[in-house]
Amino acid sequence: MRRPVIAGNWKMFKTRPETGAFFDALIPEILDVEHCDIVVAPPFISLAAAVEETDGTRVAISAQDVYWEPEGAFTGEISVRMLVDVGCTYSIIGHSERRQYFGETDESVARKANAAVKGGLNAIVCIGETLTERDGGQAFEVVRRQIRNGLGQLTGSDLSHIIVAYEPIWAIGTGRTATPEIAAAMHAEIRKTFAEIYNASAADALRILYGGSVKPDNISALMKKEDIDGALVGGASLDPASFAAIIKYL
Ligand code: PEP
Numbered sequence: 001m002r003r004p005v006i007a008g009n010w011k012m013f014k015t016r017p018e019t020g021a022f023f024d025a026l027i028p029e030i031l032d033v034e035h036c037d038i039v040v041a042p043p044f045i046s047l048a049a050a051v052e053e054t055d056g057t058r059v060a061i062s063a064q065d066v067y068w069e070p071e072g073a074f075t076g077e078i079s080v081r082m083l084v085d086v087g088c089t090y091s092i093i094g095h096s097e098r099r100q101y102f103g104e105t106d107e108s109v110a111r112k113a114n115a116a117v118k119g120g121l122n123a124i125v126c127i128g129e130t131l132t133e134r135d136g137g138q139a140f141e142v143v144r145r146q147i148r149n150g151l152g153q154l155t156g157s158d159l160s161h162i163i164v165a166y167e168p169i170w171a172i173g174t175g176r177t178a179t180p181e182i183a184a185a186m187h188a189e190i191r192k193t194f195a196e197i198y199n200a201s202a203a204d205a206l207r208i209l210y211g212g213s214v215k216p217d218n219i220s221a222l223m224k225k226e227d228i229d230g231a232l233v234g235g236a237s238l239d240p241a242s243f244a245a246i247i248k249y250l
Contacts, residue, residue, distance in 0.1 A: 002207050004223065005163060005230035006247045007039035007124060008237025009064060009092060009211075010046075019046040023053035025240035030247050033058070036230060038247055039124070040237070041092050044078055051087035062090030062124065065098060068108075068115035080119030090122045092232075094150060096169045106149035113151060117158045124163045124232065125151060126211070127190075131170035139168070143186060144193050152197045159198060163207045165232040166190060171212025173234060180221045180228070183210045187227035216245035223249050 014022065019042055030038065041062035042050045050061045067077035083091060093116060094109035109125060116123040127146040129139040143166070154162065166186050171178050178186075187208045195203035210222055211232035222228050236242045 002205065002229045004036035005039060005207055005209060006036050006243075006249075007041065007062065007090075007092075007163075007165075007209065007230070007232045008243055009041045009095070009232055009234050010043065010238060011064070011097070011234060012043060013238055014042060014046055016046050016049045019049045020053055022238075022240050023050065023059075026244055027054070027057055027059070029240065029244035030059075033247055035250055036247065039090050041090070041124075047083070047086050047088055060089045061087060062092060063088050064092050064095065066091040066093065066112055066116055066121070068111040070115075070119075080115050080121055084120050088121065090124055091116050092124045092126065092165075094146075095126045096128055096167055096172060100169070106146055109146075109150035110153050113162065114154060114158070117154065117161045122161045122163065124165050124209070126165045126167050126232070128167040128169055128172075128212075134168065134170060139186065140189050143190060147190065147193050148197065156198050156202050159194075159202050159206060163209060163230075164190060165209040165211045167211035167232060173213070175213050177213040177215075177218050177222075178210070180225050183222060184225035184227055187225070191227055214246060216242050216249075219246045219249040 039060045039062050041064050063083050070079055093112045098104040113123045113125055127143050129142040133142045168178050190208055191203045194206055207229040209230040209232045210228050214231040214233045215236050
């Protein structure tokens with residue numbers, strides 16, 4: 001019932017010519033793919049090139065971050081209206097690297113998610129616990145808090161423009177993927193938390209992606225789990241062949 005999503009996060013990789021070369025290689029590989037939505041998130045400077053390269057295809061383009069104010073004296077920031085103008089239809093919000101290195105908090109995530117949805121973007125909102133929190137038995141509690149403080153202020157209808165990405169920080173860029181069982185248990189907990197805040201049907205419709213060292217050889221096992229609706233892929237999304245293989249996980 002929920003349409004799967006495979007999303008690639010390029011982080012701080014790829015210039016405009018590299019962006020062109022990536023899509024030249026990827027698009028022919030995925031022409032026949034109909035079973036999932038495909039999203040790619042290049043750095044800001046390559047968004048326009050990516051939108052142009054994917055025009056007329058089923059690939060949607062996402063920013064990796066967005067600011068909540070519509071415009072103003074906010075040096076270095078990019079607004080929702082600017083992203084919509086360039087042709088983006090998504091933004092990632094609250095990626096753990098932004099939380100760890102750039103002071104992103106649940107409160108800033110809440111403001112960004114609200115601004116994104118109100119301004120016409122879909123938001124891929126990232127949540128997930130550190131290794132210390134998991135080892136300390138606090139993973140569920142941390143993720144529940146991130147949902148309540150970061151997303152719990154949206155209205156039920158806003159939720160249809162939200163995709164949640166569960167990304168345990170200990171699995172990002174480490175090669176250490178959560179087992180499908182660990183990921184599935186957390187996804188079920190996330191869905192339960194949304195059902196408590198909103199209602200069962202909004203929670204049922206919510207797409208929840210797993211992220212953390214997803215590769216062509218582990219995507220199928222993850223996708224077999226009922227509550228896992230897709231993947232947010234970092235490293236393996238940089239190579240068109242491996243990203244195409246992940247998209248074709250069936
Ligand atoms: C990410 O950047 O969101 C991510 C999950 O990275 P990786 O796939 O490289 O672990």
